[in-house]
Structures are given as C-alpha cells and as structure tokens.
Amino acid sequence: MNVFVVNCGSSSLKYQLINSDTEEVIAKGLCERIGIDGRLTHNPVGKETYVSETAMPDHKTAVSLVLDALTDSEHGVINDLSEIGAVGHRVVHGGEKFASSVVITDAVIKAIEECNDLAPLHNPANLIGISACKALMPDVPMVAVFDTAFHQSMPEKAYMYGLPYGYYENYKVRKYGFHGTSHSFVSKRLIELIGKENSESKVIICHLGNGSSITAVKDGKSVDTSMGFTPLDGLIMGTRSGSIDPAVVQYLADKLNVSLDEVINILNKKSGVEGISGVSSDFRDLHSASEAGNKRATIALEMFAYRVAQYIGSYVAAMNGVDAIAFTAGIGENNTAMRRMIIGYLEYLGISLDKEANEKRGEEIMISTKDSKVKVYVIPTNEELAIARETLALI
Numbered sequence: 001m002n003v004f005v006v007n008c009g010s011s012s013l014k015y016q017l018i019n020s021d022t023e024e025v026i027a028k029g030l031c032e033r034i035g036i037d038g039r040l041t042h043n044p045v046g047k048e049t050y051v052s053e054t055a056m057p058d059h060k061t062a063v064s065l066v067l068d069a070l071t072d073s074e075h076g077v078i079n080d081l082s083e084i085g086a087v088g089h090r091v092v093h094g095g096e097k098f099a100s101s102v103v104i105t106d107a108v109i110k111a112i113e114e115c116n117d118l119a120p121l122h123n124p125a126n127l128i129g130i131s132a133c134k135a136l137m138p139d140v141p142m143v144a145v146f147d148t149a150f151h152q153s154m155p156e157k158a159y160m161y162g163l164p165y166g167y168y169e170n171y172k173v174r175k176y177g178f179h180g181t182s183h184s185f186v187s188k189r190l191i192e193l194i195g196k197e198n199s200e201s202k203v204i205i206c207h208l209g210n211g212s213s214i215t216a217v218k219d220g221k222s223v224d225t226s227m228g229f230t231p232l233d234g235l236i237m238g239t240r241s242g243s244i245d246p247a248v249v250q251y252l253a254d255k256l257n258v259s260l261d262e263v264i265n266i267l268n269k270k271s272g273v274e275g276i277s278g279v280s281s282d283f284r285d286l287h288s289a290s291e292a293g294n295k296r297a298t299i300a301l302e303m304f305a306y307r308v309a310q311y312i313g314s315y316v317a318a319m320n321g322v323d324a325i326a327f328t329a330g331i332g333e334n335n336t337a338m339r340r341m342i343i344g345y346l347e348y349l350g351i352s353l354d355k356e357a358n359e360k361r362g363e364e365i366m367i368s369t370k371d372s373k374v375k376v377y378v379i380p381t382n383e384e385l386a387i388a389r390e391t392l393a394l395i
C-alpha cells in the first residue's frame, strides 16, 4: 500500500509517498509560499525533479497540485488516487489528550483544535492540511501522528514545573516535549541494536538539528526530555536560546524597551549559536569561522557541546544508569567534530570514541570502541517513515 505522509506548516507543505511494503519513498516534495504566491518542488524517484510556480492561495489548492503531480502522466508515480491507501499527518501538539497516534475522526479533529492554544503557529496549519486532504480524498483513512505523544509517558516529577499547581490544572502549563516521532523511532532502533528487551533498557537519544532535544528512554518509554512547554526550552539550538533564567525575559523587555512578545521572538529566532557567534545557525559555518580564529564561534560550539553533555549527565542520574546513547538529526548524524566534543565529556561513563568510525557521516554506525561500557551509536532519523509505519499500523 502507498501511504501519503503530510507535514503541513503555516505557509508550507512537505510530503512523501511511501510504499509501505518496501518502505521505499516513491516521491517527495515541498509546497512553499502557500497564501503568498506558490512554488511546488516535486521529486519523483527515478525521474527528473518537477518545479511549478502555480498560484497556491490556500492549502487545499496546494494539496490538489501535489495530487495532480503524483498522478501526472509525465512526472507522476501512480495512475490515480485509488493507489493512495492512507494518509499520515504530522501534528505538532496533542497536549495531554493524545499519548499515541490516532485514526482521524471528527472527535479527533475537535480534540486537536482544543490543543491549538498550546501550539498556535503549528496546530492550526496541521488542521488545515487535514481538512484539505479530507476534502480531496474523503474515503481514504487518515492518521494523526503527534510530536508530543511519545513523551506522555513522563512521570509527574519530570513534567511538572515548580509553579503554583493551579496553573497546571487550569492552563495545562507543564513540560510536553517535542521531536517525539524521532525519539521514538531512534530509541526503538537503538534498543534493537544493543540487543536489549524494551523492559530492561536505559538509553539516551540526542536529536541534534536546527532544533535540538535530548530524551531519556527507560524500558522503551520517554521518562524525561529537554524541550518543555514549548520547543524553546533545553539545549542551545541554531537560533533558540534553550533554558535561561526566566527573569531575563522581563529584564530584557525593559532594557530594550520592547514587548514580552518581542523578547520571546528574540529567544526563538535571534539567539542560540547564531546569536552567540554572530556568524550563522549552521554548524558548518561555525566550525569554519572557529578554525579561522573567530572566538565567538568557538564559544558557541563549546557552549552547545557543554549543554548536551550536562543533559546526558542529568539523564544518566534520572535513570540510575545508561546502556547506550544515540546521536541523530543533521548535527548528530553529520557533525563528527561536535560528536567528538560531546563524547569528550563522557569518559566517566566508560565511553571511549572509535575515532575512525566517528569520521563516518549520515549512516548507522557504532562510534564507541568495542570495550566501551556504554555504547554510542549514530542512527539516522526518518520521521516520514515513522509516520508511515504508525499510519499503517492503525488503519
């Protein structure tokens, strides 16, 4: 069966068509500038990339153009829409309502709407994608896969904040965590690789990309994670500050004479390694700048590695041990120098780096030496495949 995987943003839509029997991608692509003008980049596997600048006033038009591209006689990959057996939608926030993926019904749509306040930029866009697909493929079953669901297994002591309890009861202020699809996918694979049963494993997953988070996974379940109420918390990221003293928010608003909204915008978009270095949010640029003697780029890289190592240490404490650690996402899979810097902090765990293995990029490999007490792996993440698997399992 072919599963259509949809990741809808406010002005973009990423998609993949995956053959669920072979798990191969048949086509993938991206609609950009929806509601502005519109640009479709469609990559049918084995054929030439097709780019079209047709107007996309709304998401329904975008989905319709994607479906046309998929069934087109030249750059298409299927004959007609009956060859799409199911649709899997990435949904950012499931609040406390969803601890796993679900088949989309009217009640599910309503429940996702009720989480809109928690992710005002993302959930409404995800819902628009769902309704656009429903309108064009009314009889095809659809599944929602949530970024937050995997972390619903966290215990209260991990997800509660030290705030008056009523704010949790009345406003649902708590840690939710994100990147759940990736943490779930990579932790399952890691547990398989180290030959442990789900019921007796302790692993730590470092998803290090533009957005970064770390999760402690005990017996196959998330027990703590570094992102919080929003993805702003935790690690220092490309442009996000990660954890800071919350009092800084008001202080900066006063000093800069800007609104609290603007300070949050600065913490999300102008901070992190980009803000620290003044160079870039891309780690390749940071390493080049650092090698050329740029001190702030060096500090940014050191701060990033230090914070990752601190979280790993705190999660070893949370689980009273760790069997294995995995690196994934853009930086985790490709940035050999950053992996070396982070692992440099982990000697106390009996980890030593296999320097030759660590030079490999973007492939599944063990990068700790054979005699390391705790094993360290690189495991490429694949959120679209994870969504396709979840979708197939539910329909």
Ligand code: ADP
Pocket (backbone or CB within 6 Å): 208, 209, 210, 211, 238, 281, 282, 283, 284, 329, 330, 331, 334, 335, 336, 361
């Ligand atoms: P997103 O969170 O947007 O999905 P990715 O997981 O694609 O991000 O990660 C993007 C980051 O990965 C980039 O900022 C870049 O710094 C890093 N990256 C990708 N390839 C390399 C590489 N070869 N060396 C160092 N860093 C890399």
